[in-house]
Amino acid sequence: xxxxxxxxxxxxxxxSGTRFWPLSRASRPKQxxxxxxxxxxxxxxxxxxxxLAPAERIWVVAPRSLAGAIRRELPGLARxxxxxxxxxxxxxPAIALACTLIARREPEACAVILPTDHVVRDARAFRRAVAAxxxxxxxxxxVCLGIEPDRPATGFxxxxxxxxxxxxxxxxxxxxxxxxDAARARRFVRSGRFLWNGGMFVWRVDRFLAxxxxxAPAVRRAAAGAAAGDRVAWxxxxxxxxxxxxxxxxxxxxxxxxxxxxxxxxSWDAAARxxxxxxxxxxxxxxxxxxxxxxFGGRRFVAVLGVPGIVIVDTPDALLVAKREASESMxxxxxxxxxxxxxxxxx
Amino acid sequence: xxxxxxxxxxxxxxxSGTRFWPLSRASRPKQxxxxxxxxxxxxxxxxxxxxLAPAERIWVVAPRSLAGAIRRELPGLARxxxxxxxxxxxxxPAIALACTLIARREPEACAVILPTDHVVRDARAFRRAVAAxxxxxxxxxxVCLGIEPDRPATGFxxxxxxxxxxxxxxxxxxxxxxxxDAARARRFVRSGRFLWNGGMFVWRVDRFLAxxxxxAPAVRRAAAGAAAGDRVAWxxxxxxxxxxxxxxxxxxxxxxxxxxxxxxxxSWDAAARxxxxxxxxxxxxxxxxxxxxxxFGGRRFVAVLGVPGIVIVDTPDALLVAKREASESMxxxxxxxxxxxxxxxxx
Numbered sequence: 001x002x003x004x005x006x007x008x009x010x011x012x013x014x015x016s017g018t019r020f021w022p023l024s025r026a027s028r029p030k031q032x033x034x035x036x037x038x039x040x041x042x043x044x045x046x047x048x049x050x051x052l053a054p055a056e057r058i059w060v061v062a063p064r065s066l067a068g069a070i071r072r073e074l075p076g077l078a079r080x081x082x083x084x085x086x087x088x089x090x091x092x093p094a095i096a097l098a099c100t101l102i103a104r105r106e107p108e109a110c111a112v113i114l115p116t117d118h119v120v121r122d123a124r125a126f127r128r129a130v131a132a133x134x135x136x137x138x139x140x141x142x143v144c145l146g147i148e149p150d151r152p153a154t155g156f157x158x159x160x161x162x163x164x165x166x167x168x169x170x171x172x173x174x175x176x177x178x179x180x181d182a183a184r185a186r187r188f189v190r191s192g193r194f195l196w197n198g199g200m201f202v203w204r205v206d207r208f209l210a211x212x213x214x215x216a217p218a219v220r221r222a223a224a225g226a227a228a229g230d231r232v233a234w235x236x237x238x239x240x241x242x243x244x245x246x247x248x249x250x251x252x253x254x255x256x257x258x259x260x261x262x263x264x265x266x267s268w269d270a271a272a273r274x275x276x277x278x279x280x281x282x283x284x285x286x287x288x289x290x291x292x293x294x295x296f297g298g299r300r301f302v303a304v305l306g307v308p309g310i311v312i313v314d315t316p317d318a319l320l321v322a323k324r325e326a327s328e329s330m331x332x333x334x335x336x337x338x339x340x341x342x343x344x345x346x347x
Numbered sequence: 348x349x350x351x352x353x354x355x356x357x358x359x360x361x362x363s364g365t366r367f368w369p370l371s372r373a374s375r376p377k378q379x380x381x382x383x384x385x386x387x388x389x390x391x392x393x394x395x396x397x398x399l400a401p402a403e404r405i406w407v408v409a410p411r412s413l414a415g416a417i418r419r420e421l422p423g424l425a426r427x428x429x430x431x432x433x434x435x436x437x438x439x440p441a442i443a444l445a446c447t448l449i450a451r452r453e454p455e456a457c458a459v460i461l462p463t464d465h466v467v468r469d470a471r472a473f474r475r476a477v478a479a480x481x482x483x484x485x486x487x488x489x490v491c492l493g494i495e496p497d498r499p500a501t502g503f504x505x506x507x508x509x510x511x512x513x514x515x516x517x518x519x520x521x522x523x524x525x526x527x528d529a530a531r532a533r534r535f536v537r538s539g540r541f542l543w544n545g546g547m548f549v550w551r552v553d554r555f556l557a558x559x560x561x562x563a564p565a566v567r568r569a570a571a572g573a574a575a576g577d578r579v580a581w582x583x584x585x586x587x588x589x590x591x592x593x594x595x596x597x598x599x600x601x602x603x604x605x606x607x608x609x610x611x612x613x614s615w616d617a618a619a620r621x622x623x624x625x626x627x628x629x630x631x632x633x634x635x636x637x638x639x640x641x642x643f644g645g646r647r648f649v650a651v652l653g654v655p656g657i658v659i660v661d662t663p664d665a666l667l668v669a670k671r672e673a674s675e676s677m678x679x680x681x682x683x684x685x686x687x688x689x690x691x692x693x694x
Binding site for chain 2: 022284286288289298300301302303304305306307310312314316317318319320321322323325326327329330332333336337340342345
């Protein structure tokens with residue numbers, strides 16, 4: 001009934017990286033850091049993408065300032081598959097630009113859109129969900145991968161399901177809900193009808209561009225312009241997320257649940273959940289009465305005595321010691337560092 | 348009635364310095380560190396001593412390994428006033444050696460014995476107490492300076508007064524009490540009849556040496572031998588504190604209360620009490636929701652987020668993050684560092 005088209009993968013590699021200061025800097029945002037293992041998050045995402053498509057069908061969208069770092073991190077990335085945004089415009093223009101470039105070559109191609117700062121523990125469950133989403137996308141749906149919540153998180157948007165899907169099925173999204181407060185988040189999770197919006201999408205690029213032209217024509221024009229080398233057209237576009245500009249308004253939006261040990265590394269606390277908790281003097285770390293304390297970076301010997309539940313981030317020019325829960329407020333720290341006249345520690 | 352003799356000062360500059368790791372190392376124990384101001388504790392003690400006596404009557408007893416560092420720290424110290432212990436033997440032999448050398452020149456001299464890791468905020472009150480002690484010493488008493496306790500500390504020994512003295516008066520010590528538990532310490536402080544034993548003494552050297560010969564003849568022989576260049580005699584002496592070997596057994600022991608903003612810097616917590624608490628970005632320190640947190644050392648920028656009541660000690664090769672109260676157990680940390688094969692971080 002529906003013709004199966006070839007799958008491309010679009011990796012979104014923008015982002016400022018203030019949340020992981022002092023390890024992350026403007027020139028080295030979090031997706032370039034090894035926050036959940038020995039490899040960078042970007043490299044981990046690339047390798048996940050490689051299980052979905054060959055290198056010539058993997059695209060990376062990124063700001064120009066990161067081009068060199070990304071090429072070093074991804075030696076397998078094909079030369080003309082690195083798409084440089086003329087300026088940062090959030091996800092809607094970035095995705096639209098990549099889909100425009102894909103559509104030029106293969107108008108009926110299917111694209112998987114993936115942020116590059118996620119952790120996915122179960123690669124097999126991930127591929128299964130993408131395959132289910134791809135089937136629905138082939139029929140014309142714009143498909144979100146919705147993450148099965150394991151806690152009432154307040155840091156993510158939620159998707160309300162029209163009903164619980166059967167395995168491998170895509171169901172209609174009743175509505176998108178922005179980050180809820182704690183009480184609402186608890187109700188959402190209890191109901192069983194809400195998934196986290198992880199910002200991962202699967203669609204045929206022609207279907208996406210058609211919906212884009214209908215609900216966000218300015219973004220469509222900016223992407224078409226940039227694809228033709230017209231920077232002025234790009235600059236005219238507003239900064240806007242794909243959720244807000246497209247998904248909340250588009251027709252045929254579906255969701256496939258993803259239960260694959262997913263996490264969004266949005267804070268040091270989240271990174272600490274994925275770090276080895278080994279209390280290793282071999283590691284030049286000595287933790288005494290300091291459970292759930294995690295030390296990142298640094299060649300120095302670090303001893304912690306009686307301070308549980310913190311993260312320590314040791315870099316050559318700056319040191320962070322933070323309560324794990326408080327690490328959500330890194331933005332205020334970075335702003336204070338800037339206000340202190342130490343922008344040198346951020347660049 | 349009693350002839351006033353000239354006052355000498357003996358500064359005790361030994362000590363291993365594990366309590367202030369990683370800032371203190373074997374080659375740089377705490378008395379050489381600026382733990383309560385811009386100058387080292389040793390230098391602060393020297394300057395206090397200089398208000399009591401001219402440089403030619405100030406003696407420093409120290410291990411040979413610290414000779415160079417002490418001369419650099421105290422350029423005013425007379426060449427032959429640095430007394431090097433052949434080996435560390437605790438306070439009784441060290442004090443006995445210094446008093447023997449003083450007695451050779453001035454048998455009736457009075458000596459003030461001062462540890463070099465103390466803080467004294469009120470220099471005037473300190474001098475007043477020493478003057479009162481000196482008057483009692485001139486009459487033959489062995490005088491302790493007993494510190495008025497401002498809390499039921501369990502880290503100090505206590506002296507029980509025979510009765511509350513009048514201002515400037517020395518009274519008999521009923522008994523010496525070793526470090527008490529918390530309940531006993533509370534009773535002591537409530538009673539008003541107990542002072543902390545701060546290890547500061549004033550006596551005529553002839554009187555001290557006579558008592559020493561009576562109650563600890565082995566220590567007397569070791570000191571006499573070392574003063575004559577006989578190292579073997581010194582090595583025969585046991586390691587023993589002056590409190591245990593002499594003061595608890597001697598006749599004529601008196602105490603003069605000292606209320607002069609005294610503190611013994613025995614832990615990072617104590618040092619933190621004396622550190623500036625200024626939350627200064629100018630200081631390359633940024634404390635957010637982190638009251639009573641103190642950062643020592645380091646040229647790096649240190650940001651603390653949501654972690655109150657800790658000390659951070661930032662050195663080029665080792666970092667310590669410790670709960671202030673837990674910093675009493677630094678010994679276990681230092682032992683674990685050694686067990687981890689990192690003795691290089693201790694030397």
